Amino acid sequence: MLDDATRYQLLKLLAEQPxxxxxxxxxxxxxxxxxxxxxxxxxxxKGLVKTGNFRRNPDKGVYAYLWVD
Structure with a gap:
């Protein structure tokens, strides 16, 4: 189970440095x-973060994590 402190820390990091x-x-x-x-x-x-793959990137394992308001 994901506790609130960890959830907050992760969302804050993603918002500051996506x-x-x-x-x-x-x-x-x-x-x-x-x-x-x-x-x-x-x-x-939970729908709080979305991911997006960069299709044209030669490194197909690269994803972006987008924080959802």
Whole structure:
């Protein structure tokens, strides 16, 4: 379960620096990469964060995380 403090911290980081990777988010939050991934998926499922893939980018694994107001 995602607690409010973690949710707030992640949303704040995404609002301030939307170009961070999951690895960078995990480091900034002081959590494992797996937990950062889990937290992002939970926020996406709730509709608080949207993801977008850059189709023309040669690195097809690059996603953007967009904070939803």
């Amino acid at each position: 170009d961070l990777t999951q690895r960078q988010l995990a480091a900034a939050m002081g959590v494992s990469l797996g937990k950062a991934n889990y937290c992002l998926k939970a926020l996406i499922d």
